[in-house]
Amino acid sequence: MTATRLEVDTVILGGGVAGLWALARLRRAGYSAVLVEADRLGAGQTRCAQGIIHGGAKYALTGEVGAAARMVAGMPARWRACLAGEGELDLSAVPVRAAHQVLWSPGGLGARLAGFFAGHLMRSRLAPLEPGAWPGALRHPDFRGRVWRLDEPVVDVAGLLEALAGLGGGCLVRGGVEDMSAGDPCTVRLPGLELAAARLVLAAGAGNAALLERLGRRSPAMQRRHLHMVMVRGPLPPLYGHCLGTSPRPRLTVTTHEDAQGRPVWYLGGQLAEAGVERDEAGQIRAARAELGALFPWLDWTACQWSTLRVDRAEAAAGGRLPGDVFCEENGNVITVWPTKLALAPEAAARVEGLLRAGGVKPGARPDPAPGLAGCAVPDIAPLPWLEEERWS
Ligand SMILES: Cc1cc2nc3c(=O)[nH]c(=O)nc-3n(C[C@H](O)[C@H](O)[C@H](O)COP(=O)(O)OP(=O)(O)OC[C@H]3O[C@@H](n4cnc5c(N)ncnc54)[C@H](O)[C@@H]3O)c2cc1C
Numbered sequence: 001m002t003a004t005r006l007e008v009d010t011v012i013l014g015g016g017v018a019g020l021w022a023l024a025r026l027r028r029a030g031y032s033a034v035l036v037e038a039d040r041l042g043a044g045q046t047r048c049a050q051g052i053i054h055g056g057a058k059y060a061l062t063g064e065v066g067a068a069a070r071m072v073a074g075m076p077a078r079w080r081a082c083l084a085g086e087g088e089l090d091l092s093a094v095p096v097r098a099a100h101q102v103l104w105s106p107g108g109l110g111a112r113l114a115g116f117f118a119g120h121l122m123r124s125r126l127a128p129l130e131p132g133a134w135p136g137a138l139r140h141p142d143f144r145g146r147v148w149r150l151d152e153p154v155v156d157v158a159g160l161l162e163a164l165a166g167l168g169g170g171c172l173v174r175g176g177v178e179d180m181s182a183g184d185p186c187t188v189r190l191p192g193l194e195l196a197a198a199r200l201v202l203a204a205g206a207g208n209a210a211l212l213e214r215l216g217r218r219s220p221a222m223q224r225r226h227l228h229m230v231m232v233r234g235p236l237p238p239l240y241g242h243c244l245g246t247s248p249r250p251r252l253t254v255t256t257h258e259d260a261q262g263r264p265v266w267y268l269g270g271q272l273a274e275a276g277v278e279r280d281e282a283g284q285i286r287a288a289r290a291e292l293g294a295l296f297p298w299l300d301w302t303a304c305q306w307s308t309l310r311v312d313r314a315e316a317a318a319g320g321r322l323p324g325d326v327f328c329e330e331n332g333n334v335i336t337v338w339p340t341k342l343a344l345a346p347e348a349a350a351r352v353e354g355l356l357r358a359g360g361v362k363p364g365a366r367p368d369p370a371p372g373l374a375g376c377a378v379p380d381i382a383p384l385p386w387l388e389e390e391r392w393s
Contacts, residue, residue, distance in 0.1 A: 030363030234304030
């Protein structure tokens with residue numbers, strides 16, 4: 001059987017939030033683009049994300065009220081415009097799990113808190129909350145801390161993947177790359193399909209390293225930072241927020257989701273997940289029980305089930321630290337992108353488009369590839385971790 005051959009402006013490899021946002025943005029701008037996903041949409045980091053649209057709180061906690069914090073400061077507003085159907089993409093169908101998060105201190109904190117509030121950026125983003133407005137999980141006479149409202153929405157990641165896939169307009173293909181080259185044009189061969197593109201966009205998260213190697217490239221270099229997340233399900237009240245500790249990172253970050261039967265699941269990140277990479281699953285669950293028992297002694301944990309999830313963040317190499325920016329770099333018709341954060345996907349996509357335009361790739365020159373892709377396998381959406389029932393046994 002002869003393969004279908006299509007000429008496009010760009011082929012995007014990877015259907016996580018970075019690739020999907022780029023596809024939607026490029027299509028909206030009139031570019032002819034195809035996204036190739038090897039597995040399922042969001043299968044890497046995106047399906048494991050907490051869905052927080054960071055506005056800089058995490059960065060300010062580390063004292064980095066400079067570049068990194070400024071970079072993300074505009075993200076909540078940019079996403080809110082999209083979520084309202086008025087932004088660069090129409091994401092009005094995406095459920096917002098929480099319009100705002102909270103930041104809480106369990107009490108007795110010293111310099112870290114003072115430094116945090118000294119940052120101008122944070123002063124403008126935080127509002128102290130009266131006890132009546134606290135989330136139910138913190139509303140207890142024994143809670144001695146303080147609570148602020150934080151201007152960071154939390155989106156439903158499954159809904160986000162679905163909406164972005166819809167904006168891809170039939171230009172998504174599932175398949176393993178058999179062969180690829182970075183020339184003029186760049187070529188990508190899948191079973192039954194050959195794509196020739198002015199630019200190749202590598203948006204494959206941790207998969208970018210192997211793709212670069214296949215192209216015979218040693219750079220850009222990638223880093224992985226490990227996490228050991230915890231999930232706990234049971235009769236828990238909804239909570240979205242960061243707990244302040246004495247370390248530069250949030251002591252605990254909690255988001256709330258539902259399992260396949262609609263039961264609440266708390267998904268726990270922050271320092272617990274960072275320090276937990278050294279622990280085995282049983283040790284990590286013990287640590288989580290101790291942490292939640294200390295922070296919420298008034299909640300009943302006896303009926304809860306526990307599970308953990310190991311996952312890596314894949315980013316441009318930055319000495320093992322959080323990179324200070326979106327990474328988006330072009331090298332001989334190949335653009336490599338790591339958004340660094342889900343929240344930064346709009347910025348990453350804007351930079352991809354900027355590189356296309358700067359390189360003279362103009363929209364409108366090539367036809368919409370969707371009709372030519374009609375017979376190709378379409379990637380479905382990866383299940384979120386707490387929906388995988390086998391994790392709970
Ligand atoms: C536990 C956790 C929680 C997080 N929480 C948040 C949060 O709350 N807020 C936030 O802003 N950020 C968060 N992040 C960071 C965020 O998830 C990532 O920055 C973002 O999802 C990266 O998206 P991506 O598209 O670059 O990569 P990925 O989501 O990893 O997607 C890469 C895709 O490429 C595909 N792929 C791989 N190789 C190939 C290939 N050869 N060909 C084709 N396709 C390929 C994969 O199957 C995958 O679908 C979190 C990260 C983790 C790990």
